[in-house]
Amino acid sequence: MAGLLGPILSSGAFRMVSLALGILCLVITLALIYWLRQDAKRRSAGALVWTGVALAIAIIGALSGFAFMSFGFGPVGLIPFVLVCCLIIIYVVIRPAEFTADARERDMSLRLLSAELESKSCPRCGAGIEAEFLICPECLIELRHNCDYCGRPVKPSWQACPYCRSRQQGGAASSNSKSRPARTRSSSPSNAGANTDKGSSAGAGSFGDLDLTFN
16 A cells, blocks of 8 residues: 555655645634634633634644655644634634624613613702603602503693593693683673663662652
């Protein structure tokens, strides 16, 4: 077997192919190590540790490849390439799921949301309130009340519910209170006329009594 492979392994063409394969594998291995470092750095997954482990594995694999120099330079680059690929597979399985920038952006969004919720305060006393509160728990001012028909929260100043289009009792009561003085004023002339008739009849009766007395 060795006699059959000997001429092939010692040929110049095989040596050139083995050299090109070894160099290509070394270049790809270095590129994979660089990608590993950058990805671990963006994910805060210990970039220095993973890079050091990858370089150590690559160096050990390259030194091991010199033991197979009978196959040319190919094993010197192929062995570290295979070992680094195995390390990258392990890294991909156990690495953090999100990048550090994404985690910071998510934390910032949560902080802004909590700050927005905490910034809501009562218009009278300034105490912290929530969107579902009907009254302020501190000063008991009415912030909103439930709709008479759909039950959704509406402000006391609203004349109608914007959700079901139903008119609120507060708005109807205010409109009735505004129309009551007009009805009172419209009925006052008739009352005045009745009072005038009563006064005239009463005056006539009194004059009649006077006439009877003098007679």
